[in-house]
Amino acid sequence: MRRVLALAANAWRENLRSRFFLLTLAFAGIFLYLSFILGALAVEQQARVLLDFGLAFIELMGLAGAIYGATTMVLRELETKTIYLILSRPVGRGEYLLGRFLGLMLSVLVSMALMAAVHLIMLRLKGWSGADAYAMAWLGGFLKVLVTASLTLFLAVFSSSALTAGVIACALWSLGHFLPELRFLVSHGAPRAAVAPLTFLSWVVPDLQLLNFRDRLQTVPGSGPEAGAAVWLGYCALYCAVWLALAWGLLRRKEL
Amino acid sequence: MAEASALEFGSVTKTYVSSHLGRVTRSRGVEELSLGVAEGESFGLLGLNGSGKTTAFKLALGLLHPTRGEVRVLGRPPADAAALAQIGFLPELPYFYPYLTPRESLRFYGRLSGLGGAELSDRVERSLELVGLRRDGDRRMRDFSKGMIQRAGLAQAVLHDPRLIILDEPVSGLDPLAVKDFRDLLGGLCAAGKTLVLSSHSISEVEKLCVRVGVLKAGRLVRLIPQSEWRAAAGGLEGLFVETVR
Structure with missing residues (x-):
């Protein structure tokens, strides 16, 4: 575990010192400011607009950082050969992947938390209250980014192309919001030829609706997520574990 | 065998x-x-x-x-x-993270080799001394010449004895x-x-x-x-x- 933590700490340091991380925060600041202005145009719904835009943007920025990080972290190390000095030490390839992934997700978590802190201050200035609901909506956003990042990491190791992995990950992330519809299609009325690929997709695509606390909190004010915490936390843990294990299986066989 | x-x-x-x-x-x-x-x-x-x-x-x-x-x-x-x-390994043209200093790099690789605490600090300093990089130990490696990179490479190879x-x-x-x-x-x-x-x-x-x-x-x-x-x-x-x- 010490090695995993050392790798995670190094990945965190790498993200902290990279321009991309700073750019993410700068963009976030600009966009949150824009949503503040946009909120002013909404007259009576200022806080609502600021809340919706801000949360969506925080999630999107987190997602962009996670997909960029997950697609490049292993591939760049293979390309620059920095991986040689790691894997020529007593570090298992599974430990390597897990450490890098944890470091990436820590960076994403911190950047999303910083954006949320700024966002909350702006909401407070508009007289909005509801920190508990906000925390749940934000957590849902982070978990969506987390499961998508684990899938992206697998895609990157599998395809050996950051661009391909990134594009597929974005497509699957979009599909993940329509998983209930996809499942409905499989069981009701999809053409026979489409059933097998749609069933496969319904297993691969992350169930982002399960984690979409933001929409539910907005449509049913004061309510929590539909499923219990054990269900959605368990789902996230299992989903990440499966994709990380598959990525490990591929990396273990990869020749460097 | x-x-x-x-x-x-x-x-x-x-x-x-x-x-x-x-x-x-x-x-x-x-x-x-x-x-x-x-x-x-x-x-x-x-x-x-x-x-x-x-x-x-x-x-x-x-x-x-x-x-x-x-x-x-x-x-x-x-x-x-x-x-x-x-095993200590020095690849041809060792590749380091450019955002790290030699001291940080060695601490990182030392941890991966199972070192920790005072022993790690001691080994890092000794390795830097051994390859003549102690004075440049806190400079980012992106600014290093090929010779200095090679020295850092040797330091990481012998770090864990x-x-x-x-x-x-x-x-x-x-x-x-x-x-x-x-x-x-x-x-x-x-x-x-x-x-x-x-x-x-x-x-x-x-x-x-x-x-x-x-x-x-x-x-x-x-x-x-x-x-x-x-x-x-x-x-x-x-x-x-x-x-x-x-």
Whole structure:
């Protein structure tokens, strides 16, 4: 575990010192400011607009950082050969992947938390209250980014192309919001030829609706997520574990 | 296989297979490589570009898997954690994270090698001192020259006091002063009983450091030359090497 933590700490340091991380925060600041202005145009719904835009943007920025990080972290190390000095030490390839992934997700978590802190201050200035609901909506956003990042990491190791992995990950992330519809299609009325690929997709695509606390909190004010915490936390843990294990299986066989 | 061997290749063949648009291409890495390096020996691997030296090292470290045959490192399979903990590796052109300083890099690699606490701090400082990088220990490595990178590479290779040190072209691109420093340092490691396996295009360096040399030609080990043989030869090791690979 010490090695995993050392790798995670190094990945965190790498993200902290990279321009991309700073750019993410700068963009976030600009966009949150824009949503503040946009909120002013909404007259009576200022806080609502600021809340919706801000949360969506925080999630999107987190997602962009996670997909960029997950697609490049292993591939760049293979390309620059920095991986040689790691894997020529007593570090298992599974430990390597897990450490890098944890470091990436820590960076994403911190950047999303910083954006949320700024966002909350702006909401407070508009007289909005509801920190508990906000925390749940934000957590849902982070978990969506987390499961998508684990899938992206697998895609990157599998395809050996950051661009391909990134594009597929974005497509699957979009599909993940329509998983209930996809499942409905499989069981009701999809053409026979489409059933097998749609069933496969319904297993691969992350169930982002399960984690979409933001929409539910907005449509049913004061309510929590539909499923219990054990269900959605368990789902996230299992989903990440499966994709990380598959990525490990591929990396273990990869020749460097 | 003999237990006293630090590194043992038993009829190892490595064939690289790549495919593009359904067209499969095979290329040879090493072929039927059989070689043993004893504990405490300093062994040199010579060969022209593409002769299989780096492939042999990667096989020893478990970075590549043999197509046929068996590799044993310190009596264990390659990539075995216990074996890797006892190996120091300097790749040809070592690649570091440019955003780290040598001190941070060494701390990171030390942790990966299982070091920690005061021992880690002590080893990091000693390694920096050993390669002459103590004064530049807190400079980001993106600003380093090739020679300084190579020094940092050697520092990370000896940081955890390994039994077996594998060096791929350790003096390539170094200025004469740095080459002399490297030779003295590696000589000190040999004297301390470490097993040294190195490849180099600089035959004179191999001649000075090694007690036995293997010559690879097109992936095959074509000749083993003990120190006594090249000392007795008129053209020295260079003459024997040229005669072998031509």
